[in-house]
Amino acid sequence: MAVAGRPEDVWSAAAAYEESFAPLCAGAVPALLDAAGAPASGASLLDAGTGPGTVAAAALARGWAVTALDPSPAMLARAARNAPGVALVEGALPPTCRCRTRRSTRQSRTSS
């Protein structure tokens, strides 16, 4: 989703996401949380890139203590509305991943 620099564009992009892709992505949430299992005593769940808080709200309903992380204040405002009770954090995961894929590993082996 392209987001221009003006604050009102960011707010309308967040609204557009919430009304379009978020409901499509929500279908995967039960399986995602099934994979996480039942919340253990003292455990908490980090919803990184929470967007409008779909995963956070569902995790909360399953008894998780949830921290919802997103760099977008417009998204966090929606998460606050949709998942009241989660801890909201404005921030971002590092932009790069140091994970090596199987393919890149194979390439580096054959090229050396």
Ligand SMILES: C[S@@+](CC[C@H](N)C(=O)[O-])C[C@H]1O[C@@H](n2cnc3c(N)ncnc32)[C@H](O)[C@@H]1O
């Ligand atoms: C495609 S939306 C997914 C939202 C939500 N997880 C869902 O399933 O509906 C991606 C979200 O990740 C956030 N995001 C982008 N870069 C990020 C980063 N580096 N760390 C954490 N969140 C990030 C965006 O602001 C956006 O809200």
